[in-house]
Amino acid sequence: MSDNSRAPLFRRGSWLEARRIAEVLRQETIGGALLLIAAVVALVWANSPWAPAYEALRQWKLGPAAWHLDLSVATWAADGLLAIFFFVAGLELKREFVAGDLRDPRRAVVPVAAAAGGVIVPALIYTVLNLGSGEGALRGWAIPTATDIAFALAVLAVVGRHLPAALRTFLLTLAVVDDLLAIAIIAVFYTAELSVLPLLGVLLPLGAFGLLVQRGVRAWWLLLPLAAATWALMHGSGVHATVAGVLLAFTVPVVRSDKVGGPGAGPGLAEHFEHRFRPLSSGFAVPVFALLSAGVTIGGLSGLATSLTDPVAVGIVAGLVVGKTLGITAATWLVARFTRASLDEGLSWTDVVGLAMLGGLGFTVSLLIGELAFGTGNPREDHVKVAVLTGSLIAVLLAGVVLRLRNRVYRRIHDAEQVDADRDGIPDVYETGSGGGH
Template sequence: MRSPRLLSRGSWPEARRIADILRQETIGGALLLVAAVAALVWANSPWSDGYSTLRDTHVGIEALHLDLTVGHWAADGLLAIFFFVAGLELKREFVAGDLRDAGRAAVPIAAAVGGVAVPALLYVAINAIGDGALRGWAIPTATDIAFALAVLAVISSHLPAALRTFLLTLAVVDDLLAIVIIAVFYTQSLQILPLLAAIVPLGLFTLLVQRRVRSWWLLLPLAFLAWALVHASGVHATVAGVLLGFAVPVLRRTPGDGPGLAEHFEHRFRPISAGIAVPVFAFFAAGVTVGGLDGLVTALTDPIAVGVTVGLVAGKTIGITLTTWLVSRFTRASLDAGLAWIDVFGLAMLGGIGFTVSLLIGELAFGAGSGSDEHVKVGVLTGSLVAALLATLLLRIRNRVYRRMHEDDTRDDDRDGVPDVYQQPVPGHGV
């Protein structure tokens, strides 16, 4: 029989291998999809009562305002991990990434703003005409980083690298806007004392990480306390995750001192976010009982679901593409020379995959388990699926075009022995 020490030693390489797998974009997106499908199947099976019972079971301490259902723990607790990683990524991009250069980042930042504004306007217009609920205006504004990057990773064998950079920058800014929207528009009641008290653990956490302290027995209790106090204040608890992520320093203290602390934390927490937090949230958020064909038709014809679907599919595509064109046309900012406008159009479609944060905003707007929330889920799932399919169709065609260009260039190099200058398509002139 193996000793505990040997077993422990053998388990660490396996744990590291699993963590490395979970850091892959395609794996994270696949787990998200599996969780959502599993929830839909269970919620529409003869055993659907078991799903509802599990989701609505209360766990926690009522005196600490933490007597929450399992579904709320997933939305308020586990998603804080997702937003902590998002906060780390946001700060890294602003301090040392693409968002540091204002000129380079102007186009995708503007595209993100347009991709938030137009879906919201379309949702409001449809629900104002159809006598729907305007409170859900922000649901179709979010782009799901995990899903969008996973789809791009699957189909992008020859697409320009600039396409992924554009999508990543756009999605990061989109996350920042979603955080602001949640904090400002979906805080129902504000309790000042818990919010002020949250400054203490948040400040201590900031002080420790600024001194490059990595001791989890110090940092985790402070992070949990900050999260609990923000939750008690009425501000959505995921905002605490973002603030904790922003507190972590990005740059190394001295050159050659290893990775920055933000990069270190992101490396550690991304597998937990991608492999546990987001899939578990998706499992408890996506389980809508459709009620057969009649129920599906009823849900899809509700102005709320129509507004969400149209906002994700048409709003994101129009908002991102139009804003990108306007900024490139009327300012000094320009589209990356490696991208054609048809590529931007496909990327804009991809931005319509709005799963995780859209479902969260739907719960905040209408209340988890309500009839309107069920229709939100149908709209989000439908819109995200249609956007993913349309984007995949177009970008696969573009991928074949770039592959042929690469093969032709390689044959020319082999024939004359002199490398040709690879000409990327000129913006505005699709290949």
């Protein structure tokens, strides 16, 4: 089969999609900066003379005890605030597959396969390195499987401003699918006790929420209580409450359908909710979770060495740095090898490797899974945090070097496209060929 007959991987998407991804990157850059600041503050605070105050804040309980919601501040952040994060992730994923460039299955298969590879290979590496470690070490197999959306997109926005929009769309979709796979893992493998009645009860407020949003209702005083009830019942069922955020997002319509315009008459509530909740997620929910979760007492160089020699920590670092790179790259290569697909003209496999390295930035969801796997107060809790931070830092540094070099190559192409832009402000390259049109 000749190369001319093969469908391109990472081909240029539509101009509207390119502009949307650029806007997401701008927002996530701010969110990523806040996330980094929160993580640094947590680390400094936890290793300062005021460390007891940090732990007291984490363990401070609030909420209605009658509803079994008298939870610690740290638990509210992990179960409540991250539900907002996964609500936005669910909206993003549904929008991509219903109205975005990935509604074409031939294009969707690439990031989905890459996300699957980026989950399977790190989990296998962690498992192999922890066979025989005992003390429940294998419970942490899912820790290195997650990619942090806010951090990854923020890094990409800083070091890869001129990378093709198709690559940025790939990373965004990969990260969203990756985190939703992580949520599925949490729901299936980290649910200790399941209460059937609350789980069945979730269907009532969730169904009412879905019915209202399908009819175009935006009234917060109607939707917010239903969303809160869905979350509370999910929490009471034993399934991690963040799953409620994804389920609520999947009920929100992406395109408007009414008697006047019919299907596709315009954007649905998904776009409206995403604009409203993305700043809340990236600017507040995720940074607060990082502030309350990233604080770990390192104990100097000796403490750092002790943490990083634990087989659990070794498995996490290897999974994030090596497993993510191998898994994402190999899955993408297999799609190209066994389907009628090849890299789009002008792209390089070095781009794929750089994005795969960036996928090793676990952080938010990796910290969440670490808490679920080993619990608070476990001696390995601090080892997990040190390993997640170390692995994520190494992944960012390696990806930054590769993507920065590729960014220089694409900068010249970007400048040429700006010169060729028509009076309507749309680069000619988006109006010709397979790029899609307006």
